[in-house]
Amino acid sequence: MSDYAFFLGCITPNRYPGIEIASKKVMAEFGINLLDMKGASCCPAPGVFGSFDLATWLALASRNLVIAEEMNVDIATTCNGCYATLQEANHLLKHDPKLRQRVNETLAKIGKQYKGTIAVKHIIELLSDEIKFENVEKKVKRPLKDVKVAVHYGCHFLKPSETRMHGSAERPTVLDDLVRSLGAESIDYRDKAMCCGAGGGVRSASLEVALDMAAEKLDGMIEAGADCLVTPCAFCHLQFDRGQVELNEKTGKKYQLPVVFITQLAGLALGMNAKELGFFDNSISTESLLKKIP
Amino acid sequence: MKKQTIQKLDKDFVNDVIDLGSKIFPKEDMNTLRACLQCGTCTGSCPSGRRTAWRIRQIFLKTLNGLREEALSSEDLWNCTTCYTCQERCPRKVKSTDIVRVLRNLAVKEGRMRPEHVKVCEIFFKHGHAVPVNDDVKAIRKRLGLSELPPTVHMYPDAMKEVLVIVDEKGFRALVDRKGS
Numbered sequence: 001m002s003d004y005a006f007f008l009g010c011i012t013p014n015r016y017p018g019i020e021i022a023s024k025k026v027m028a029e030f031g032i033n034l035l036d037m038k039g040a041s042c043c044p045a046p047g048v049f050g051s052f053d054l055a056t057w058l059a060l061a062s063r064n065l066v067i068a069e070e071m072n073v074d075i076a077t078t079c080n081g082c083y084a085t086l087q088e089a090n091h092l093l094k095h096d097p098k099l100r101q102r103v104n105e106t107l108a109k110i111g112k113q114y115k116g117t118i119a120v121k122h123i124i125e126l127l128s129d130e131i132k133f134e135n136v137e138k139k140v141k142r143p144l145k146d147v148k149v150a151v152h153y154g155c156h157f158l159k160p161s162e163t164r165m166h167g168s169a170e171r172p173t174v175l176d177d178l179v180r181s182l183g184a185e186s187i188d189y190r191d192k193a194m195c196c197g198a199g200g201g202v203r204s205a206s207l208e209v210a211l212d213m214a215a216e217k218l219d220g221m222i223e224a225g226a227d228c229l230v231t232p233c234a235f236c237h238l239q240f241d242r243g244q245v246e247l248n249e250k251t252g253k254k255y256q257l258p259v260v261f262i263t264q265l266a267g268l269a270l271g272m273n274a275k276e277l278g279f280f281d282n283s284i285s286t287e288s289l290l291k292k293i294p
Numbered sequence: 295m296k297k298q299t300i301q302k303l304d305k306d307f308v309n310d311v312i313d314l315g316s317k318i319f320p321k322e323d324m325n326t327l328r329a330c331l332q333c334g335t336c337t338g339s340c341p342s343g344r345r346t347a348w349r350i351r352q353i354f355l356k357t358l359n360g361l362r363e364e365a366l367s368s369e370d371l372w373n374c375t376t377c378y379t380c381q382e383r384c385p386r387k388v389k390s391t392d393i394v395r396v397l398r399n400l401a402v403k404e405g406r407m408r409p410e411h412v413k414v415c416e417i418f419f420k421h422g423h424a425v426p427v428n429d430d431v432k433a434i435r436k437r438l439g440l441s442e443l444p445p446t447v448h449m450y451p452d453a454m455k456e457v458l459v460i461v462d463e464k465g466f467r468a469l470v471d472r473k474g475s
Contacts, residue, residue: 008446011425013427013440013444013446014423014428014444015431017438018434018438020438021438036445037446038449039447039449039450039452039453039454039456040446042418042422042424044424047374048414048424049418050376051394051395051399052407052411052415052466053399053464053466054315054317054399055464056466058318059464060460060461063456063457092319106460109459155375155378156376156378159377159378159379160381160382161382170382194377195341195375195379199375199376199377200372200375200377201408202342202372202374204410204413204414205408205410205411206346206372206373209345210375213341213342213345213375216341276439281434
Protein backbone atom coordinates (compact mmCIF):
# COMPACT_ATOMS: atom_id res chain seq x y z
CA MET A 1 0.00 0.00 0.00
CA SER A 2 1.13 3.51 -0.63
CA ASP A 3 -0.50 6.82 0.18
CA TYR A 4 -0.79 10.04 -1.80
CA ALA A 5 -2.30 13.39 -0.90
CA PHE A 6 -5.11 13.85 -3.39
CA PHE A 7 -5.06 17.45 -4.57
CA LEU A 8 -8.59 18.00 -5.86
CA GLY A 9 -8.38 21.56 -7.17
CA CYS A 10 -11.63 23.09 -8.45
CA ILE A 11 -12.99 21.36 -11.55
CA THR A 12 -12.63 17.77 -10.29
CA PRO A 13 -14.65 18.09 -7.06
CA ASN A 14 -16.86 21.00 -8.05
CA ARG A 15 -17.84 20.11 -11.64
CA TYR A 16 -16.82 16.51 -12.43
CA PRO A 17 -16.82 14.50 -9.20
CA GLY A 18 -16.85 11.38 -11.40
CA ILE A 19 -13.15 12.09 -11.97
CA GLU A 20 -12.63 12.14 -8.19
CA ILE A 21 -14.43 8.88 -7.47
CA ALA A 22 -13.02 7.06 -10.51
CA SER A 23 -9.47 8.06 -9.55
CA LYS A 24 -9.99 6.85 -5.97
CA LYS A 25 -11.52 3.56 -7.09
CA VAL A 26 -8.85 2.80 -9.70
CA MET A 27 -5.97 3.69 -7.40
CA ALA A 28 -7.48 1.56 -4.61
CA GLU A 29 -7.57 -1.38 -7.03
CA PHE A 30 -3.77 -1.15 -7.15
CA GLY A 31 -3.29 -0.57 -3.43
CA ILE A 32 -2.89 3.19 -3.59
CA ASN A 33 -4.82 5.36 -1.13
CA LEU A 34 -5.71 8.87 -2.21
CA LEU A 35 -5.96 10.86 1.01
CA ASP A 36 -7.92 14.07 1.63
CA MET A 37 -5.93 17.30 1.70
CA LYS A 38 -8.05 19.05 4.31
CA GLY A 39 -8.54 22.74 3.62
CA ALA A 40 -6.74 22.86 0.26
CA SER A 41 -7.79 25.71 -2.02
CA CYS A 42 -7.64 26.38 -5.76
CA CYS A 43 -4.08 25.49 -6.81
CA PRO A 44 -4.25 28.53 -7.95
CA ALA A 45 -4.58 28.22 -11.72
CA PRO A 46 -1.19 28.81 -13.38
CA GLY A 47 -2.25 30.81 -16.43
CA VAL A 48 -4.99 32.68 -14.61
CA PHE A 49 -3.69 33.72 -11.18
CA GLY A 50 -0.14 33.29 -12.47
CA SER A 51 -0.98 35.86 -15.13
CA PHE A 52 -2.37 38.30 -12.55
CA ASP A 53 0.25 38.18 -9.83
CA LEU A 54 2.97 35.54 -9.72
CA ALA A 55 3.94 36.38 -6.13
CA THR A 56 0.39 35.69 -4.88
CA TRP A 57 0.16 32.61 -7.09
CA LEU A 58 3.35 31.19 -5.59
CA ALA A 59 2.36 31.95 -1.98
CA LEU A 60 -1.05 30.29 -2.35
CA ALA A 61 0.48 27.29 -4.13
CA SER A 62 3.02 26.89 -1.35
CA ARG A 63 0.23 26.79 1.24
CA ASN A 64 -1.27 23.84 -0.65
CA LEU A 65 2.14 22.14 -0.86
CA VAL A 66 2.59 22.52 2.90
CA ILE A 67 -0.69 20.70 3.58
CA ALA A 68 0.80 17.61 1.88
CA GLU A 69 4.19 18.14 3.54
CA GLU A 70 2.45 18.03 6.91
CA MET A 71 0.84 14.73 5.83
CA ASN A 72 4.31 13.52 4.83
CA VAL A 73 3.16 12.15 1.47
CA ASP A 74 3.58 13.12 -2.19
CA ILE A 75 0.76 14.87 -4.04
CA ALA A 76 -1.33 13.31 -6.82
CA THR A 77 -3.36 15.54 -9.16
CA THR A 78 -6.10 14.99 -11.74
CA CYS A 79 -5.80 18.32 -13.53
CA ASN A 80 -2.93 19.56 -15.67
CA GLY A 81 -3.47 23.05 -14.29
CA CYS A 82 -3.15 21.95 -10.67
CA TYR A 83 -0.20 19.81 -11.65
CA ALA A 84 1.47 22.75 -13.42
CA THR A 85 1.05 25.11 -10.50
CA LEU A 86 2.08 22.74 -7.74
CA GLN A 87 4.89 21.04 -9.66
CA GLU A 88 6.30 24.36 -10.85
CA ALA A 89 5.97 26.06 -7.47
CA ASN A 90 7.66 23.10 -5.79
CA HIS A 91 10.43 23.16 -8.41
CA LEU A 92 11.03 26.91 -8.04
CA LEU A 93 11.04 26.75 -4.24
CA LYS A 94 13.35 23.74 -4.08
CA HIS A 95 15.88 25.42 -6.38
CA ASP A 96 15.92 28.94 -4.93
CA PRO A 97 16.63 29.33 -1.18
CA LYS A 98 15.98 33.09 -1.28
CA LEU A 99 12.58 32.57 -2.87
CA ARG A 100 11.81 29.92 -0.27
CA GLN A 101 12.72 32.37 2.49
CA ARG A 102 10.40 35.04 1.07
CA VAL A 103 7.53 32.57 0.73
CA ASN A 104 8.09 31.33 4.26
CA GLU A 105 7.85 34.89 5.58
CA THR A 106 4.34 34.97 4.12
CA LEU A 107 3.45 31.47 5.31
CA ALA A 108 4.60 32.40 8.84
CA LYS A 109 1.51 34.63 9.05
CA ILE A 110 -0.61 31.48 9.07
CA GLY A 111 1.84 29.45 11.14
CA LYS A 112 3.10 27.34 8.26
CA GLN A 113 6.47 26.63 6.70
CA TYR A 114 7.47 25.19 3.35
CA LYS A 115 10.24 22.63 3.71
CA GLY A 116 10.59 21.04 0.28
CA THR A 117 10.05 17.47 1.45
CA ILE A 118 7.53 16.12 -1.06
CA ALA A 119 7.06 15.59 -4.80
CA VAL A 120 4.09 16.53 -6.97
CA LYS A 121 2.82 13.88 -9.37
CA HIS A 122 0.17 13.61 -12.03
CA ILE A 123 -2.20 10.65 -11.82
CA ILE A 124 -0.71 9.44 -15.13
CA GLU A 125 2.67 9.12 -13.40
CA LEU A 126 1.12 6.94 -10.71
CA LEU A 127 -0.23 4.67 -13.43
CA SER A 128 2.91 4.66 -15.56
CA ASP A 129 5.71 4.66 -12.98
CA GLU A 130 4.31 3.22 -9.76
CA ILE A 131 1.61 0.81 -10.95
CA LYS A 132 3.08 0.24 -14.45
CA PHE A 133 1.00 -0.42 -17.52
CA GLU A 134 1.76 -4.16 -17.67
CA ASN A 135 0.10 -4.49 -14.26
CA VAL A 136 -2.85 -2.42 -15.43
CA GLU A 137 -3.20 -4.75 -18.40
CA LYS A 138 -3.21 -7.82 -16.12
CA LYS A 139 -6.20 -6.45 -14.19
CA VAL A 140 -8.30 -5.65 -17.25
CA LYS A 141 -11.58 -7.58 -17.02
CA ARG A 142 -13.44 -5.87 -19.82
CA PRO A 143 -10.98 -5.11 -22.65
CA LEU A 144 -12.10 -2.04 -24.62
CA LYS A 145 -11.88 -3.93 -27.89
CA ASP A 146 -12.73 -1.99 -31.06
CA VAL A 147 -12.96 1.28 -29.15
CA LYS A 148 -11.20 4.12 -30.96
CA VAL A 149 -9.84 6.61 -28.48
CA ALA A 150 -8.61 10.12 -29.32
CA VAL A 151 -6.26 11.00 -26.49
CA HIS A 152 -5.81 14.64 -25.62
CA TYR A 153 -2.69 15.19 -23.50
CA GLY A 154 -3.31 18.82 -22.65
CA CYS A 155 -0.38 21.17 -22.32
CA HIS A 156 0.78 21.41 -18.77
CA PHE A 157 1.32 17.74 -18.05
CA LEU A 158 4.21 17.80 -20.55
CA LYS A 159 5.26 21.42 -20.86
CA PRO A 160 7.54 23.13 -20.09
CA SER A 161 9.41 19.87 -20.64
CA GLU A 162 12.55 21.19 -18.91
CA THR A 163 10.64 21.39 -15.62
CA ARG A 164 8.18 18.53 -16.08
CA MET A 165 10.79 16.01 -17.28
CA HIS A 166 8.43 13.59 -19.03
CA GLY A 167 10.39 13.47 -22.28
CA SER A 168 9.17 14.71 -25.64
CA ALA A 169 6.35 17.21 -25.64
CA GLU A 170 6.12 16.97 -29.44
CA ARG A 171 5.50 13.22 -29.75
CA PRO A 172 4.44 11.92 -26.35
CA THR A 173 3.28 8.29 -26.08
CA VAL A 174 2.47 7.67 -22.42
CA LEU A 175 -1.27 8.27 -22.67
CA ASP A 176 -1.53 6.29 -25.95
CA ASP A 177 0.31 3.40 -24.26
CA LEU A 178 -2.04 3.54 -21.28
CA VAL A 179 -5.12 3.46 -23.51
CA ARG A 180 -3.66 0.48 -25.40
CA SER A 181 -3.06 -1.36 -22.12
CA LEU A 182 -6.85 -1.13 -21.57
CA GLY A 183 -7.44 -2.92 -24.88
CA ALA A 184 -8.55 0.12 -26.84
CA GLU A 185 -7.06 1.61 -29.98
CA SER A 186 -5.37 5.01 -29.68
CA ILE A 187 -5.88 6.84 -32.94
CA ASP A 188 -3.87 9.59 -34.58
CA TYR A 189 -5.64 12.77 -35.59
CA ARG A 190 -4.54 16.16 -36.83
CA ASP A 191 -3.06 18.55 -34.31
CA LYS A 192 -3.06 15.86 -31.65
CA ALA A 193 -0.63 17.82 -29.47
CA MET A 194 -2.58 21.07 -29.71
CA CYS A 195 -4.00 22.91 -26.71
CA CYS A 196 -7.73 22.61 -25.84
CA GLY A 197 -7.99 26.40 -25.80
CA ALA A 198 -9.16 26.86 -22.22
CA GLY A 199 -5.97 27.85 -20.42
CA GLY A 200 -4.36 31.18 -19.61
CA GLY A 201 -7.67 32.79 -18.69
CA VAL A 202 -8.82 32.54 -22.33
CA ARG A 203 -11.91 30.47 -21.53
CA SER A 204 -13.07 33.02 -18.94
CA ALA A 205 -12.31 36.18 -20.93
CA SER A 206 -12.58 35.11 -24.61
CA LEU A 207 -14.92 32.14 -24.77
CA GLU A 208 -15.27 32.34 -28.56
CA VAL A 209 -11.49 31.98 -29.02
CA ALA A 210 -11.37 29.08 -26.56
CA LEU A 211 -14.26 27.31 -28.29
CA ASP A 212 -12.76 27.84 -31.74
CA MET A 213 -9.67 25.96 -30.59
CA ALA A 214 -11.74 23.19 -29.01
CA ALA A 215 -13.73 22.85 -32.25
CA GLU A 216 -10.55 22.47 -34.31
CA LYS A 217 -9.42 19.63 -32.06
CA LEU A 218 -12.87 17.98 -31.96
CA ASP A 219 -13.15 18.14 -35.76
CA GLY A 220 -9.82 16.35 -36.11
CA MET A 221 -10.87 13.62 -33.69
CA ILE A 222 -14.26 13.11 -35.33
CA GLU A 223 -12.72 12.98 -38.83
CA ALA A 224 -10.37 10.26 -37.59
CA GLY A 225 -13.32 8.21 -36.36
CA ALA A 226 -12.96 8.60 -32.60
CA ASP A 227 -15.52 6.91 -30.35
CA CYS A 228 -14.47 9.11 -27.44
CA LEU A 229 -12.01 11.71 -26.29
CA VAL A 230 -9.85 10.77 -23.32
CA THR A 231 -8.10 13.39 -21.22
CA PRO A 232 -5.89 13.35 -18.11
CA CYS A 233 -6.94 16.91 -17.21
CA ALA A 234 -10.14 18.02 -15.49
CA PHE A 235 -10.02 21.46 -17.10
CA CYS A 236 -9.55 20.07 -20.64
CA HIS A 237 -12.36 17.64 -19.76
CA LEU A 238 -14.67 20.56 -18.90
CA GLN A 239 -13.58 22.52 -21.96
CA PHE A 240 -14.46 19.63 -24.29
CA ASP A 241 -17.62 18.46 -22.50
CA ARG A 242 -19.23 21.82 -21.70
CA GLY A 243 -17.58 23.25 -24.80
CA GLN A 244 -19.51 20.93 -27.12
CA VAL A 245 -22.79 22.10 -25.59
CA GLU A 246 -21.69 25.72 -26.01
CA LEU A 247 -20.56 25.08 -29.59
CA ASN A 248 -23.87 23.41 -30.42
CA GLU A 249 -25.76 26.40 -29.00
CA LYS A 250 -23.62 28.98 -30.78
CA THR A 251 -23.03 27.31 -34.14
CA GLY A 252 -26.02 25.01 -34.57
CA LYS A 253 -23.64 22.07 -35.09
CA LYS A 254 -24.26 18.77 -33.35
CA TYR A 255 -21.10 17.81 -31.53
CA GLN A 256 -21.66 14.69 -29.43
CA LEU A 257 -18.25 13.13 -28.82
CA PRO A 258 -18.16 11.47 -25.37
CA VAL A 259 -15.49 12.94 -23.09
CA VAL A 260 -13.93 10.53 -20.62
CA PHE A 261 -11.28 11.06 -17.98
CA ILE A 262 -8.41 8.56 -18.12
CA THR A 263 -9.22 6.96 -14.75
CA GLN A 264 -12.88 6.66 -15.75
CA LEU A 265 -11.82 4.74 -18.87
CA ALA A 266 -9.43 2.61 -16.80
CA GLY A 267 -12.19 1.87 -14.26
CA LEU A 268 -14.48 0.71 -17.01
CA ALA A 269 -11.84 -1.67 -18.38
CA LEU A 270 -11.15 -2.95 -14.86
CA GLY A 271 -14.80 -4.04 -14.71
CA MET A 272 -16.25 -1.22 -12.63
CA ASN A 273 -19.78 0.08 -13.05
CA ALA A 274 -20.07 3.03 -15.48
CA LYS A 275 -22.70 4.76 -13.34
CA GLU A 276 -20.50 4.57 -10.25
CA LEU A 277 -17.61 6.07 -12.25
CA GLY A 278 -19.70 9.13 -13.16
CA PHE A 279 -20.17 8.29 -16.86
CA PHE A 280 -23.71 9.68 -16.73
CA ASP A 281 -22.77 13.01 -15.16
CA ASN A 282 -21.29 14.67 -18.24
CA SER A 283 -23.06 17.27 -20.35
CA ILE A 284 -22.48 15.21 -23.51
CA SER A 285 -23.90 11.68 -23.33
CA THR A 286 -21.43 8.78 -23.14
CA GLU A 287 -24.07 6.21 -24.23
CA SER A 288 -22.65 5.78 -27.75
CA LEU A 289 -19.32 4.73 -26.25
CA LEU A 290 -20.82 2.48 -23.56
CA LYS A 291 -22.86 0.64 -26.23
CA LYS A 292 -19.62 -0.41 -27.92
CA ILE A 293 -18.34 -2.12 -24.77
CA PRO A 294 -19.85 -5.53 -24.04
CA MET B 295 -9.74 56.10 -39.27
CA LYS B 296 -7.80 56.34 -36.03
CA LYS B 297 -4.57 58.24 -36.44
CA GLN B 298 -1.47 56.11 -35.92
CA THR B 299 1.09 57.68 -33.64
CA ILE B 300 4.36 56.31 -32.39
CA GLN B 301 4.20 55.95 -28.64
CA LYS B 302 6.84 57.32 -26.34
CA LEU B 303 9.68 54.83 -26.05
CA ASP B 304 10.46 53.55 -22.58
CA LYS B 305 14.01 52.21 -22.49
CA ASP B 306 13.45 50.76 -19.02
CA PHE B 307 10.54 48.60 -20.12
CA VAL B 308 12.54 45.48 -20.93
CA ASN B 309 14.45 45.84 -17.65
CA ASP B 310 11.19 46.21 -15.74
CA VAL B 311 9.91 42.99 -17.30
CA ILE B 312 13.10 41.09 -16.47
CA ASP B 313 13.30 42.52 -12.94
CA LEU B 314 9.68 41.67 -12.11
CA GLY B 315 10.00 38.17 -13.57
CA SER B 316 13.23 37.57 -11.67
CA LYS B 317 11.38 37.95 -8.38
CA ILE B 318 9.90 34.50 -9.10
CA PHE B 319 11.85 32.86 -11.94
CA PRO B 320 15.65 32.52 -12.22
CA LYS B 321 17.16 35.76 -13.56
CA GLU B 322 18.99 33.91 -16.34
CA ASP B 323 15.63 32.59 -17.57
CA MET B 324 14.16 36.08 -17.73
CA ASN B 325 17.29 37.41 -19.45
CA THR B 326 16.63 35.01 -22.34
CA LEU B 327 14.23 37.68 -23.57
CA ARG B 328 17.27 39.65 -24.77
CA ALA B 329 18.30 36.69 -26.95
CA CYS B 330 15.17 36.95 -29.13
CA LEU B 331 16.18 37.24 -32.80
CA GLN B 332 12.64 37.77 -34.12
CA CYS B 333 12.71 34.52 -36.11
CA GLY B 334 8.97 33.98 -35.57
CA THR B 335 9.10 30.29 -34.64
CA CYS B 336 6.94 31.25 -31.65
CA THR B 337 4.19 32.91 -33.66
CA GLY B 338 4.37 30.11 -36.24
CA SER B 339 3.74 27.57 -33.46
CA CYS B 340 0.98 29.49 -31.70
CA PRO B 341 -2.53 27.94 -31.85
CA SER B 342 -4.09 31.14 -30.57
CA GLY B 343 -2.28 33.19 -33.23
CA ARG B 344 -3.97 31.09 -35.93
CA ARG B 345 -7.30 32.65 -35.07
CA THR B 346 -6.58 35.91 -33.23
CA ALA B 347 -4.32 38.91 -33.71
CA TRP B 348 -2.09 37.70 -30.85
CA ARG B 349 1.51 37.74 -32.12
CA ILE B 350 4.02 36.70 -29.51
CA ARG B 351 7.01 37.62 -31.70
CA GLN B 352 5.59 41.10 -32.06
CA ILE B 353 4.99 41.56 -28.34
CA PHE B 354 8.65 40.69 -27.70
CA LEU B 355 9.76 43.17 -30.39
CA LYS B 356 7.67 45.85 -28.69
CA THR B 357 9.06 44.89 -25.31
CA LEU B 358 12.67 44.97 -26.50
CA ASN B 359 12.12 48.33 -28.19
CA GLY B 360 10.44 50.00 -25.23
CA LEU B 361 6.89 50.21 -26.55
CA ARG B 362 5.42 49.75 -23.09
CA GLU B 363 2.01 51.24 -23.72
CA GLU B 364 1.46 49.28 -26.94
CA ALA B 365 2.59 46.00 -25.42
CA LEU B 366 0.63 46.22 -22.18
CA SER B 367 -2.57 47.71 -23.51
CA SER B 368 -3.02 45.01 -26.16
CA GLU B 369 -6.15 42.97 -25.51
CA ASP B 370 -4.54 40.20 -27.53
CA LEU B 371 -1.97 39.76 -24.77
CA TRP B 372 -4.81 37.89 -23.02
CA ASN B 373 -5.38 35.45 -25.90
CA CYS B 374 -2.35 33.31 -24.99
CA THR B 375 -3.56 30.03 -23.49
CA THR B 376 -0.09 29.42 -21.98
CA CYS B 377 0.27 26.19 -23.95
CA TYR B 378 4.09 26.52 -23.96
CA THR B 379 4.48 25.38 -27.58
CA CYS B 380 6.47 28.54 -28.40
CA GLN B 381 8.73 28.12 -25.39
CA GLU B 382 9.40 24.48 -26.28
CA ARG B 383 10.34 25.36 -29.86
CA CYS B 384 12.27 28.59 -29.41
CA PRO B 385 15.71 28.06 -31.01
CA ARG B 386 17.14 30.75 -28.70
CA LYS B 387 15.58 29.14 -25.62
CA VAL B 388 13.60 32.26 -24.73
CA LYS B 389 11.26 31.47 -21.81
CA SER B 390 8.51 32.98 -23.87
CA THR B 391 5.39 31.70 -22.11
CA ASP B 392 6.75 32.55 -18.69
CA ILE B 393 7.61 36.03 -19.98
CA VAL B 394 4.05 36.43 -21.26
CA ARG B 395 2.83 35.78 -17.72
CA VAL B 396 5.24 38.45 -16.45
CA LEU B 397 4.03 40.95 -19.07
CA ARG B 398 0.46 40.26 -17.95
CA ASN B 399 1.50 40.80 -14.31
CA LEU B 400 2.84 44.23 -15.35
CA ALA B 401 -0.38 44.99 -17.24
CA VAL B 402 -2.40 44.11 -14.11
CA LYS B 403 -0.15 46.32 -11.96
CA GLU B 404 -0.94 49.15 -14.35
CA GLY B 405 -4.66 48.60 -13.84
CA ARG B 406 -5.31 46.62 -17.02
CA MET B 407 -7.28 43.61 -15.92
CA ARG B 408 -10.12 42.13 -17.94
CA PRO B 409 -13.48 42.47 -16.12
CA GLU B 410 -14.09 38.70 -16.52
CA HIS B 411 -10.82 38.06 -14.71
CA VAL B 412 -11.76 40.47 -11.92
CA LYS B 413 -14.86 38.30 -11.49
CA VAL B 414 -12.80 35.10 -11.30
CA CYS B 415 -10.75 36.70 -8.52
CA GLU B 416 -13.86 37.82 -6.65
CA ILE B 417 -15.20 34.26 -6.76
CA PHE B 418 -11.87 33.04 -5.42
CA PHE B 419 -11.91 35.61 -2.57
CA LYS B 420 -15.37 34.38 -1.59
CA HIS B 421 -14.88 30.62 -1.93
CA GLY B 422 -11.15 29.82 -2.18
CA HIS B 423 -11.99 28.07 -5.45
CA ALA B 424 -12.01 29.70 -8.89
CA VAL B 425 -14.84 27.26 -9.68
CA PRO B 426 -16.91 26.65 -6.53
CA VAL B 427 -19.34 23.78 -5.97
CA ASN B 428 -23.06 24.24 -6.65
CA ASP B 429 -26.26 22.42 -5.63
CA ASP B 430 -26.37 20.23 -8.77
CA VAL B 431 -22.83 19.00 -8.22
CA LYS B 432 -23.44 18.49 -4.49
CA ALA B 433 -26.25 16.09 -5.45
CA ILE B 434 -23.99 14.23 -7.90
CA ARG B 435 -21.24 13.99 -5.27
CA LYS B 436 -23.69 12.48 -2.79
CA ARG B 437 -25.00 9.99 -5.33
CA LEU B 438 -21.43 8.90 -6.19
CA GLY B 439 -20.73 8.23 -2.53
CA LEU B 440 -18.58 11.33 -1.98
CA SER B 441 -19.02 13.92 0.75
CA GLU B 442 -21.50 16.59 -0.31
CA LEU B 443 -18.84 19.26 0.12
CA PRO B 444 -15.29 18.33 -0.95
CA PRO B 445 -12.72 18.26 1.88
CA THR B 446 -11.22 21.53 0.65
CA VAL B 447 -11.72 25.12 1.81
CA HIS B 448 -15.38 24.37 1.10
CA MET B 449 -15.50 22.08 4.14
CA TYR B 450 -13.05 23.97 6.36
CA PRO B 451 -13.89 27.67 6.96
CA ASP B 452 -10.71 28.21 9.00
CA ALA B 453 -8.67 27.16 5.98
CA MET B 454 -10.47 29.82 3.94
CA LYS B 455 -9.34 32.40 6.51
CA GLU B 456 -5.73 31.31 5.91
CA VAL B 457 -6.16 31.77 2.17
CA LEU B 458 -7.38 35.32 2.68
CA VAL B 459 -4.52 36.14 5.06
CA ILE B 460 -2.12 35.21 2.26
CA VAL B 461 -4.11 37.10 -0.36
CA ASP B 462 -4.05 40.27 1.76
CA GLU B 463 -0.45 39.82 2.84
CA LYS B 464 0.48 39.90 -0.85
CA GLY B 465 -1.77 42.91 -1.47
CA PHE B 466 -3.64 40.94 -4.10
CA ARG B 467 -7.16 41.97 -3.13
CA ALA B 468 -6.16 45.64 -3.34
CA LEU B 469 -4.61 44.98 -6.77
CA VAL B 470 -7.79 43.38 -8.08
CA ASP B 471 -10.08 45.94 -6.39
CA ARG B 472 -8.73 48.62 -8.72
CA LYS B 473 -11.08 46.88 -11.20
CA GLY B 474 -8.76 47.24 -14.15
CA SER B 475 -9.47 49.31 -17.22
